[in-house]
Structure formats: structure tokens, C-alpha cells
Amino acid sequence: xxxxxxxxxxxxxxxxxxxxxxxxxxxxxxxxxxxxxxxxxxxxxxxxxxxxxxxxxxxxxxxxxxxxxxxxxxxxxxxxxxxxxxxxxxxxxxxxxxxxxxxxxxxxxxxxxxxxxxxxxxxxxx
Numbered sequence: 045x046x047x048x049x050x051x052x053x054x055x056x057x058x059x060x061x062x063x064x065x066x067x068x069x070x071x072x073x074x075x076x077x078x079x080x081x082x083x084x085x086x087x088x089x090x091x092x093x094x095x096x097x098x099x100x101x102x103x104x105x106x107x108x109x110x111x112x113x114x115x116x117x118x119x120x121x122x123x124x125x126x127x128x129x130x131x132x133x134x135x136x137x138x139x140x141x142x143x144x145x146x147x148x149x150x151x152x153x154x155x156x157x158x159x160x161x162x163x164x165x166x167x168x169x170x
Contacts, residue, residue: 048062
């Protein structure tokens with residue numbers, strides 16, 4: 045994260061280092077997420093009730109608000125969108141918005157959608 049600042053992004057070597065670190069993270073995270081979606085979460089749904097699952101979602105939302113403030117995730121998405129606009133990455137932003145709009149209603153606001161958006165944005169920074 046020490047390379048994710050405006051002065052580091054001005055330096056070709058540090059920008060390349062940041063992009064490489066992000067690519068490595070994405071490479072690691074893709075199989076991790078696939079296992080969550082295909083093994084972990086389906087098994088988890090079998091051992092908790094719908095009420096327990098919803099309650100956990102509410103607990104996570106409360107923790108997110110404690111850590112990042114009210115609408116913290118949404119504010120961060122807006123902040124990233126502002127950075128993208130300033131970096132002349134409008135086309136990528138429009139593509140990301142299209143992904144969001146294309147989601148089914150049950151996917152809107154879901155963790156999976158959030159991850160997909162974050163991965164998409166990270167993959168296109170460099």
C-alpha cells in the first residue's frame with residue numbers, strides 16, 4: 045500500500061511495482077474466491093438458517109459502518125470513481141457501471157459483486 049499514493053504513481057518504477065503487486069494479488073485471489081463461491085459458501089448455507097445468515101449480514105454491515113463510517117463502502121467506490129475520472133479512465137468506469145447495472149437484483153449490494161468490481165478496477169489500473 046505504500047506505493048498507492050500520488051507521488052509513487054508519478055515514478056515509472058514505483059508505478060510498475062504497484063501494478064505488479066496488484067496483479068499478484070489478483071492472481072492469488074481468483075482461485076481463493078472461486079473456492080469460496082463453489083465450496084465454502086454453499087457448505088455454509090447448509091449449516092446456518094436463513095435468519096442466521098441475514099443476521100450475520102447485518103453484523104458485517106455494522107462492522108463496516110464502524111470501520112468506514114456510514115455508507116463507507118459506497119463512499120470508497122465514489123472515491124475510486126473520482127480517481128478514475130481524473131486519470132482519464134472514463135471508459136473503464138462506464139464498463140464497471142455496466143457490470144453493476146447488469147447484475148440481477150439479488151446480486152446488487154452483494155459481496156460477490158463488490159469483489160468483482162474491485163478486481164475489475166484493480167486489473168485496469170496499470
